[in-house]
Amino acid sequence: MEEVDDRRSALLAGSRAVWPLLVGVFPFGIVFGATTVESGFSVLDASLSSLLVLAGAAQIAAVDLSGDGASLAVAAGTALIINLRMLLYSASLAPWLPHVPFGRRVAAAYLLTDQAYAVSVNRYDAGLAVGHRFAYYLGAGWTLWLCWQPATVVGAVVGDTIPDSIPIDLAVELVFLVLLIPAIRDRPNLLAAATAGTIAVVGAELPANSGMFLAAIGGIVVGTVASLRSTSRVDAGGDDGADGLNGAA
Amino acid sequence: MSSSLLAVTVVVAVGTWGIRASFLSVAHRAGDLSPLVLAVLRQIPPAALAALVLPGLLRPEVSYDPWNARLGGALVALVLALWRRNDLATPLVGGLAVAALLLQLG
Numbered sequence: 210m211e212e213v214d215d216r217r218s219a220l221l222a223g224s225r226a227v228w229p230l231l232v233g234v235f236p237f238g239i240v241f242g243a244t245t246v247e248s249g250f251s252v253l254d255a256s257l258s259s260l261l262v263l264a265g266a267a268q269i270a271a272v273d274l275s276g277d278g279a280s281l282a283v284a285a286g287t288a289l290i291i292n293l294r295m296l297l298y299s300a301s302l303a304p305w306l307p308h309v310p311f312g313r314r315v316a317a318a319y320l321l322t323d324q325a326y327a328v329s330v331n332r333y334d335a336g337l338a339v340g341h342r343f344a345y346y347l348g349a350g351w352t353l354w355l356c357w358q359p360a361t362v363v364g365a366v367v368g369d370t371i372p373d374s375i376p377i378d379l380a381v382e383l384v385f386l387v388l389l390i391p392a393i394r395d396r397p398n399l400l401a402a403a404t405a406g407t408i409a410v411v412g413a414e415l416p417a418n419s420g421m422f423l424a425a426i427g428g429i430v431v432g433t434v435a436s437l438r439s440t441s442r443v444d445a446g447g448d449d450g451a452d453g454l455n456g457a458a
Numbered sequence: 459m460s461s462s463l464l465a466v467t468v469v470v471a472v473g474t475w476g477i478r479a480s481f482l483s484v485a486h487r488a489g490d491l492s493p494l495v496l497a498v499l500r501q502i503p504p505a506a507l508a509a510l511v512l513p514g515l516l517r518p519e520v521s522y523d524p525w526n527a528r529l530g531g532a533l534v535a536l537v538l539a540l541w542r543r544n545d546l547a548t549p550l551v552g553g554l555a556v557a558a559l560l561l562q563l564g
Contacts, residue, residue: 302481
């Protein structure tokens with residue numbers, strides 16, 4: 210594990226922890242940029258979305274639905290459901306950063322991505338002095354940001370020239386799957402995913418994407434009930450365990 | 459910029475920032491969330507993402523040929539990601555799978 214003894218080295222350590230993940234982030238950015246122009250929007254549209262939203266899966270869904278003529282409520286609502294997972298990241302990161310001033314915490318929330326979250330919590334768990342934690346997170350977050358912005362532009366510029374034989378659609382599905390798989394960490398999670406997936410498939414034809422909204426809610430309810438049940442069994446001496454919040458994302 | 463997409467982008471940006479800042483904004487008190495809140499939070503990622511992914515994967519107009527080299531590569535990467543259950547391995551392997559798809563090296 211990298212030695213961290215001042216703020217600057219913490220920033221650099223956070224940055225370096227994200228580097229290997231950029232192998233996936235850059236192509237994902239290209240997919241987003243290409244999807245944007247293929248949906249009939251411009252390079253500027255793609256770039257603005259990346260600057261303002263900084264959350265690839267939600268950006269793709271928003272652009273895809275808008276290109277198909279979906280209403281603002283459906284396009285934005287779907288994207289926000291995708292980003293709801295960041296509630297968990299926010300809750301999981303917060304206990305590590307209580308010393309950071311309020312304004313800086315709220316501003317830095319902008320940089321909270323799957324990758325910045327994953328490397329930060331991993332490192333905090335392994336041990337990192339309180340004074341270096343925030344810098345580590347910022348190093349990870351800004352590094353991801355610096356990769357995402359140009360990737361988006363490249364994708365939007367070359368999007369038209371990507372041959373039809375390359376299945377951009379499939380790449381998009383893969384991106385979502387890559388998020389889903391690590392999110393399933395225990396049996397309640399699996400039940401939540403199975404319930405939500407089933408409702409979403411059955412309800413796929415419901416108007417205004419409402420099948421997806423119902424599916425997410427149904428999955429959360431079933432998973433929560435299963436999780437509370439297994440927790441009470443643990444309290445009674447069982448071993449099928451719910452671990453702490455930080456192990457949960 | 460099309461005004462409709464701009465509106466969607468702005469709403470998603472503001473909403474996403476709110477989601478990201480939610481618990482971070484009360485970090486000094488976030489240590490003592492109730493078990494029910496924790497239980498709900500932990501089900502959000504699998505439920506929301508499965509609701510998004512499965513209809514797309516199972517839609518009838520997509521045909522899957524497991525012998526297709528690119529798709530095969532992607533599936534291998536996904537199985538590896540599942541098997542090597544690690545926060546960091548999964549985005550790395552998944553990203554490689556996406557890269558392979560794009561480059562047709564799969």
